[in-house]
Amino acid sequence: MRLGYALGEVGHGLRRNVSMVISIVLVTLVSLTFVGTALLLQFQITQMKNYWYDRAQVAIYLCTDSSPSAACPQGEASADVKTTVEQRLDSQLIKPYVQRYYFENHQKAYQNFEQEFKGESIAQYVQPNQLNETFWVKLKDPNQSAIITQSFNGVAGVEEVRDQRSYLDQIFSILNAASLAAIGVAVLMLLSAALLISTTIRLSALSRRRELSIMRLVGASNFTIQLPFILEGVVAATIGSVLASGVVFGIVHFFVQGYLAQVLPFTSFVGVGKALVVAPILVGIGVILSALASGVAIRRYLRI
Amino acid sequence: MIRIDNVTKQYRGANRPALDGVSLEIDKGDFVFLVGASGSGKSSLMRLILREDVPNSGIVHVLGENLRRIPGRRVPYFRRKMGMVFQDFRLLPNKTVAQNVAFSLEVIGKSRAFIQTAVPDVLEMVGLGHKANNLPSELSGGEQQRVALARAIVNKPAILLADEPTGNLDPATTEEIMRLIERINAAGTTVVMATHDRGIVDRMQKRVVVLSQGKIVSDARDAGYLLAGEATSVAAPAVTIEEEE
Numbered sequence: 001m002r003l004g005y006a007l008g009e010v011g012h013g014l015r016r017n018v019s020m021v022i023s024i025v026l027v028t029l030v031s032l033t034f035v036g037t038a039l040l041l042q043f044q045i046t047q048m049k050n051y052w053y054d055r056a057q058v059a060i061y062l063c064t065d066s067s068p069s070a071a072c073p074q075g076e077a078s079a080d081v082k083t084t085v086e087q088r089l090d091s092q093l094i095k096p097y098v099q100r101y102y103f104e105n106h107q108k109a110y111q112n113f114e115q116e117f118k119g120e121s122i123a124q125y126v127q128p129n130q131l132n133e134t135f136w137v138k139l140k141d142p143n144q145s146a147i148i149t150q151s152f153n154g155v156a157g158v159e160e161v162r163d164q165r166s167y168l169d170q171i172f173s174i175l176n177a178a179s180l181a182a183i184g185v186a187v188l189m190l191l192s193a194a195l196l197i198s199t200t201i202r203l204s205a206l207s208r209r210r211e212l213s214i215m216r217l218v219g220a221s222n223f224t225i226q227l228p229f230i231l232e233g234v235v236a237a238t239i240g241s242v243l244a245s246g247v248v249f250g251i252v253h254f255f256v257q258g259y260l261a262q263v264l265p266f267t268s269f270v271g272v273g274k275a276l277v278v279a280p281i282l283v284g285i286g287v288i289l290s291a292l293a294s295g296v297a298i299r300r301y302l303r304i
Numbered sequence: 305m306i307r308i309d310n311v312t313k314q315y316r317g318a319n320r321p322a323l324d325g326v327s328l329e330i331d332k333g334d335f336v337f338l339v340g341a342s343g344s345g346k347s348s349l350m351r352l353i354l355r356e357d358v359p360n361s362g363i364v365h366v367l368g369e370n371l372r373r374i375p376g377r378r379v380p381y382f383r384r385k386m387g388m389v390f391q392d393f394r395l396l397p398n399k400t401v402a403q404n405v406a407f408s409l410e411v412i413g414k415s416r417a418f419i420q421t422a423v424p425d426v427l428e429m430v431g432l433g434h435k436a437n438n439l440p441s442e443l444s445g446g447e448q449q450r451v452a453l454a455r456a457i458v459n460k461p462a463i464l465l466a467d468e469p470t471g472n473l474d475p476a477t478t479e480e481i482m483r484l485i486e487r488i489n490a491a492g493t494t495v496v497m498a499t500h501d502r503g504i505v506d507r508m509q510k511r512v513v514v515l516s517q518g519k520i521v522s523d524a525r526d527a528g529y530l531l532a533g534e535a536t537s538v539a540a541p542a543v544t545i546e547e548e549e
Contacts, residue, residue: 005410210396211407217354217394218459219383220411222376 009228010235013204020200021236027196028240028290029247031189032282034182036248039281040256041179043274045172051268056164058139058148060085061132063159064106071159077133081157085135094151097144101137109134132159190289193240197233197290198297205229205301212302226298233294234287241286245279305463305494306330306353311362313348313518322348323359324518330496332462335489337505338498340515346498349515350465353496354386355379367462384412387456387464387493391471393448395440395455402427402436405455412459426458427451430484446477450484457488464488466497470504478504 014021062081063072082103088094089101104112110128137148145163152161205212215225252275261269308328314321323345330336338346351357352364355371364371367385374382395404402423409419427433430450440448449469456464466485470478482504489495499505505512514522 210394214394214396214408215411216380217383217388218408218412218455219380219386221380221413224411224413 006224006227006231010231013208013228013232014235016207017200017204020196020203021232024193024197024200024233024236024290025240025243027189027193028237028286029243031186031193032241032244032286033247034186034189035285036244036275036278036282037251038179038182038186039278040248040252040270040274041175041182043270043277045175045179047268047270048175049168049172052168053142053165056142056168058137058145059162059164060135060137060148060152061159061162062134063157064130064132066130067132067159072157074156076129077157081155082133084155085152085158088151089135089137094147097139097141097147099138099140101135104134104136106131106133190285193237194289194293197237197293200236201229201233201294201297202301204232205298216302222302225302226295229298230291230294233290233297237286237290238283241283244286245275245282248278248282249275251275305332305334305367306496307363307365308349308352309363309365311352311359311364313345313352313357313359321360321518323352326362326515326518326520328513328520328523330494332494333489333492335486335495335508335510336497337508337510337512338496338515339500339502339505339512343517344515345518346515347467348518350467350496350498353463354388354465355382380412384459385462387459387461389449389452389456389464389466389469391468393440393445393452393472395448395451397440400437400439401432401443401451404440404451405458408455409458414459422458426454430454444477445473446480449473449477449481453481453484453488457493461493463494463496466495468498468500470499470501475503482508 062077062085063075065076067075086103089098106128109131110126113126113131139145139148142165145165149161149163152158212225249272252270252272256269257271261267306329308326311323311326312321313323322343326345326349328349338349340346348357352359352371353366355364355366355374358372367382369378369382371382396407399407405423405426406419409422414422424433424436427436430453432447432450432454435443435447440451443451449472453469464485469485470481473481478501485495485497486508511525512522513520
């Protein structure tokens, strides 16, 4: 088997089928861009989870005068309630799970609120005593928030116990759904890419059937006969996957870092490093998929 | 060299076997004509010898290989020891004469150095040294068949299979091609040639195997005498049909 011969045949085949090759390149480009985007989203979710789960706390909201009466029949929580909550947080039962906690009174809550909604009209209407006094509990293991929720829900004077992670989980499940949707589209596109590759290879074999019949006649090995076709598919798909890697790199560099990171400065976004992780995965998928598709196609076309 | 034992081959959808209990032995260096009407089974027999097909029953032994048992990946290596020419030459129209011959060596992995000496040698032998750089379309039919012969023998095969090699050629050219095939045979290559042309068979005085309706009806060396008798049975297959019924 001479490599020069195989490469010459590949070049020949690629030139002969230019339009089909371009369509393979485009389909792999688009499908692998979807795969890459889905991978980036997963990286983003993991990164945000690490960041936010570390900071997420459990809030024990105490009753105010304006709380709904179902949860707070006696109105504003008394000093006794605060002592009870404090004692229970310090009890042997709960203390081992708690890393630290602090109390936020009406005044502090109002300051935080003002800061958060600075310049918005709602800040003018809210009074300090409308905002809950809150015990912010930081757990050693954020997964064990149920312990706090169960111990304090229903305690007189406590309006609600809320794990902040429940807000985050909603965001993550939206991101996750988006990445699953991208994967779903990618799988369909990859399927059509595989079919397109096998059709192209079959066409290419058909246009070279004279050569092929002579090759079989003079005893060229199956490997020699098949390799140029498999390489043809692989070369086209590799071009597509390298371009897809470039697009993923561009998305990270120009859109995520260049735009999103500027607009949302307090969120941690995936960096170019992650694109460098995604690129070899995309090229790998492209090469394996095309080798399989063209290998199967040519094997079914050429029986001995 | 070639041993065919009680071989039957029926193609799917055919109502009668293409080969029906055929037995044949061909020794090294033999020159054998296969004659018979269209559909008598000549081409089917050649396809079995080249392992293009596998018989439904019976044994095909060629060059020490049992062709029913040979694994698929070894078939190409088996075919390298065979040469084959056809009525329609089967040259690549976009390659020159030399490239056509070189192609068959390139694809079996011969070195460039070997190709550079073997191709001019074989073209010289078939008398086409001066047309090495012409395209097949610029050659006459006889010349094209010589290129095909050059391609078939350039790798020094043990057996040359020729399926109606003179079918498209005029009598004078036919004579040239037959002289060439005889020279190839004289150099030690076993030749099996299927033909319709009784003139050739009469002149060459070689072993003749006559096929009719997938059966061997005669196999004799003194061809001229026998063929005259067998030709009638080839021409009148009704006799055989009556026998079958």
